Amino acid sequence: MLAGGPLTVAGLEAFGDIPEPEETGETFADNARDKATYYAAATGQWCLADDSGLVVDALGGQPGVRSARYAADDVPPGATRHEIDQANNRKLLRELAATPDDARTARFVCHVALAQPGPTQRDARVQLEAAGGVEGRILHAPRGDNGFGYDPLFLIIEKNRTTAELPADEKNAISHRGQAMRKLAAMLRDHL
Secondary structure: OOOOOOOOOOOHHHHOOOOOOOOOOOOHHHHHHHHHHHHHHHHOOOEEEEEEEEEEHHHOOOEHHHHHHOOHHHOOOOOOHHHHHHHHHHHHHHHOOOOOHHHOEEEEEEEEEEEEOOOOOOOOEEEEEEEEEEEEEEOOOOOOOOOOOOHHHEEEOOOOEEOOOOOHHHHHHHOHHHHHHHHHHHHHHHHO
């Protein structure tokens, strides 16, 4: 989404082995800002970071900022991303087992932040931020093989398909991350 502009974009792997920061924020925005400033200070480069996850109304907003770690107690150390995703989905289904369809409303949320580097994380500064979200409902069983995480359980009601049933281009056109990145890309063009 940032292609074609005056920027060179590099993935984090281009900067060696930088340990991941702890995600201690109470909101997606907090975590995105913390990650952006942490990596901007660690790399000495402008850094774009995001935090995203699933917010389920019947669960008071859970898994929320803990979406990737929702079932952390249910997986052994060193579990693969697929095993973690499966455990998260099983826990979500258990937690919603008695919840009727009309109360299984949920949304995917994404917050992105772009930080200017500084000598320390405290000195790095967030310059631009954007957010996106997509509404849906949690199914009783998974459907589809595309995507990852909660995609097989997240039904886009208007399409009557889960995000795991959508082709990548269709999913990216409506996704929470795609929305946030398009907003940030527009702001970045104005900023430059």
